[in-house]
Amino acid sequence: MKKTLALLLAVCMMVAVLAGCGGNKETAAPTEEATAPVEENVGAENAGAASGTFKIGGIGPMTGGAAQYGMAAMTGAQIAVDEINALGGPVQFEFRAEDDVNVADTAVNAYNTLKDWGMQVLVGAVTTTPCISVSAEAYNDRIFCLTPSASSTDVTAGKDNMFQMCFTDPNQGLSGAQYITENFPDAKVAVIYKNDDAYSVGIRDAFVGAMGDAVVYEGTFTEDTQTDFSVQVTAAQAAGADVVYLPMYYQPATVILTYAKSIGYAPTFIGVDGMDGILDQEGFDASLAEGVLVMSPFAATSTDELTVKFVEEYQNRMGQLPNQFAADGYDCVYAIYNALQAAGCTADMSNEELCDALISTFTSDSFSYSGLTGQGMTWSTVGEVTKLPMAFLIKDGVYTTP
Amino acid sequence: MKKLSGLKKTTKVDFATYLGVTLAFLIVYYRLQRGGLTNAMTSWLVPVCCFIVMAVSLNLVVGISGELSLGHAGFMSVGAFSGVVAGMSLRGAIPFTPVRLVVAILVGALFAAVAGVIVGVPVLRLRGDYLAIVTLAFGQIIKDLINCLLVGYDSKGLHIIFNLGKKTVADLHLEEGGVAIIKGAQGAVGIQKMSSFLAGYVLVMVTLVIVLNLIRSRTGRAIMAIRDNRIAAESVGINVTKYKMIAFVTSAALAGAAGALYGLNYGSLVSSRFDFNTSILVLVYVVLGGLGNIWGSVIGATVLYILPEALRQFADYRMLFYAIVLILVMLATNNPHLQQLAGTVAERFRGKKPARAGEGGQSHE
Structure with a gap:
């Protein structure tokens, strides 16, 4: 009987604690009111x-x-x-x-x-x-x-x-290809993309389709392997790529940039709109992103009103x-x-x-x-x-x- | 009535399970027809049926056969994608949707069963926890394989490419009017919704009949004998691998059927939906419902699927509450005092109404 009572009390306490949580949210965290x-x-x-x-x-x-x-x-x-x-x-x-x-x-x-x-x-x-x-x-x-x-x-x-x-993903891939053709003629291009992600694959398909033979290397990764890019970056370097196109979100891109820096590989990295946010990534040295081109419709650092x-x-x-x-x-x-x-x-x-x-x-x-x-x-x-x-x-x- | 009370206890529980599921279906279906359900509730019906089938079939492996499978969602994935391909490509051949749905579910079950055989043949010969390791890998492998799969359909039939890096949907060379069904990592899109609550109910009943009859049969007793003592079972001449295979492949086929029903209920489907988390989620349904307890799995899956949806009013704290409820259920079901209490209640019930024992337990849950 004692144990039942103890369990009951424990439940009551838990409810009380949770109720407390709820209360705190209203008063102490007004920044979250959006939710x-x-x-x-x-x-x-x-x-x-x-x-x-x-x-x-x-x-x-x-x-x-x-x-x-x-x-x-x-x-x-x-x-x-x-x-x-x-x-x-x-x-x-x-x-x-x-x-x-x-x-x-x-x-x-x-x-x-x-x-x-x-x-x-x-x-x-x-x-x-x-x-x-x-x-x-x-x-x-x-x-x-x-x-x-x-x-x-x-x-x-x-x-x-x-x-x-x-x-749309294809539009973004196409405009990326167009930008590179205009600004980097005769460049050798490497693409690293996430092949279990519809966004990444969608952009890559249109991009590679438009670039054709200019693409000298394509590397893939998945959700489970996005913590190590030594293989892909080294292969891109070996293929002599001087432009690396990264159709992905910024988290894996930070890993790529960090690794490329560590092996002294410095091509022009070009990111898509998912790359936006890279400068605020915690634990990432923003100086590594120097010289990266981001093709995004929005920049938080813009100065318009x-x-x-x-x-x-x-x-x-x-x-x-x-x-x-x-x-x-x-x-x-x-x-x-x-x-x-x-x-x-x-x-x-x-x-x-x-x-x-x-x-x-x-x-x-x-x-x-x-x-x-x-x-x-x-x-x-x-x-x-x-x-x-x-x-x-x-x-x-x-x-x-x- | 006399005849009923003469039945074995297990048979009574089985009948009570059928009855309970059917009654629940009739009540919900009646309210559905009368427009008594909210849109949110209506959208739960088919996935709940799918996850009931998943939980019951996994219980056959984990509870009855005593093996640990951590890749059940992999079989669901195989069934879902093969079922979707069948459902979409047979649009011309079988214009009547319910028949096409049944064919798609059978195709899904068949492909998942084949996958089950491929995984089971080498692994079930071994002792120990190898099945857990291999099924865990299987779930991951299936996810990656489907990400490489390009499937399209036109008047010439199915076009299938296994894409190892450079291929896109354009390489399928589909004719005018052809549709790409599976687009690699983008998954299957533009799926015509075919699943219905009625189909879900039928699939749940078929699953229950198959699983319960298997358990109560000679085969089922052999499977449980292996679970309880492998050496003793072998000593009386039971072919261990064969009986384990029966349980495992049946379970895989049913998971495939559930997958097909699930896949044909939504406009889009990606392989990452059937990841390790989904496998574990189904395992949680089984464990909280009770290992080896089939009606427990039915209730476990129903309650635990609906719970996070029903907690939407808590907004941010939704998943927190969900986790707390899981912990409390786990504590409560393992608490000896509560078990004793439940036992006393069940005994009292049994004393008065022997035939309704199974149901008494159900409503208690």
Whole structure:
């Protein structure tokens, strides 16, 4: 009996401790308020109820290995929502983000949870595979989707309600190839890519297809082998490559740069938009990234007013510099905001009506959006965004225009 | 009624399991038809059925055969991708979706069974924990193999390339109107959704019938004899490898069937979904449901799949709560006082209503 009592007490204590955790969060960690969007927007809802409060859902990985992307995109979206609500205009937003752990079936569950909540427009999903599953569901339900960062062409294929804020993978590979052909004629190119990642493979396929014989070496790695690149870097050096193209996220790239430095191999490294964030990687000597070209639509170090304001707000909430995902999430909400106003939508419209109105607005010639990740962006009927990629050269620890 | 009480206890538990699953299905199906379920609940139905089949089939290896398998998701992966290829390429040949779904599930089960034979033949001859090591590797290998696989379909039939580095979807040379089904690391995309809750229920029932009948048969007794004492079993002339193979391959085939049903329920599928974590997750369903306890696996899988979804209101703390619940369940099921209490309750139940003992235990859970 004593033991039962002890167990009971232990349970009580655990509950008490957890309750304490919850309380702490409210008071001591206001920077995390972005993840409790429902409570946060109560005031806004009351203020804007008469003039139309739209329910925007967000889906992204907030736990697990891809959590940083989902957290960034959803925080970016939340900042935009808060800004719009603070304007006090007729259009108000209520935002709720759900976790998908970067798994397709969990994403569909998250999507349905949001549907139960009354979601009218979806910002998401953040990562490609969940996004394809979610977009198939959203297509049947006629809910308008704008994904911040799911970049595969399969995301939009055959679905008129699905739009992208980021470049598609093939577009990015092609513009990378174009940039190298223009700026480094006769260069020998090596590619190191992650062959169990759709993003990396998608860019590589288009890039290698466009570069043809200029590619002298291709190295691959996987999730499980991304801590050691001695084989690939040495092989690239042996093949005499003077440009190394890295279609990958910045974490493995840091390992490559570190190793290349250690063996005294100094080609021009060119990264894609996933490379953004490399300068803030903890434990990475940013000086190793000197001379790296990053082809990204967003740079946190830009000095235009919009970026500076966003970066400041993001740092207040998350304590770090925003990456491209955060900027994409922010732009998604504003693009939807602009389109809703352009189409004259009201919050009492049904999903179908909203979806049709937004599709025709996004694909119309007169609609364009300028935000953090580009100027004058337009969307094709396929759902792909058209914007100029920007190449940044990392010099003295900041992005500069080459 | 007299006849029922004359049955063996195990038979009663088996019937109670069938009855429990069917009742649960009927209630949920009725509410589904009447629109009484939220969208979120509706989206849980098929994956829950898939993971029930996974847990029950893994229980056959871990609980009944006494071997540790750490790569069960690998078989699910084989079944899922082969099932998706079958389901999509037979679109012209079998226009009627339910029949195509059944064919896809059978194809998935077949391929997974073949994989099971390949893994089982060398490993099940050994003693010790080799199966755990090899299945662990198998799960990883399957993931990497599928990342190298390019499969497309056009009017000439299936095109399959094993890509060792330089090939892309363009190398499939598909005709106009052909579709690429598996695109290497990008996985299978554009899958037509075919799975339904009804199909899930049928698959769960088929699995239960196969597994329970196998356990209660002469073969099943031989398998359990090997688990309990290999030397004694060998001494009475039981072919150890053969019986272990029966359990292992059956389990692999059922996992493949579950994989096919799962794969055809979503628009996209990547091999990294079936990683080591998924294998361990299914193992957790089995262990918390009770090793060797089939209805325990059914409930374990159902509760533990739904739990993280049901905890969405906790937002950030979702996975924390999930972990705490797992620990508490583990502590509670191993607590001698609670076991004693459960035993007393079950005995009292048995005293009054002997036929419903199995169900009494179920509702207690």
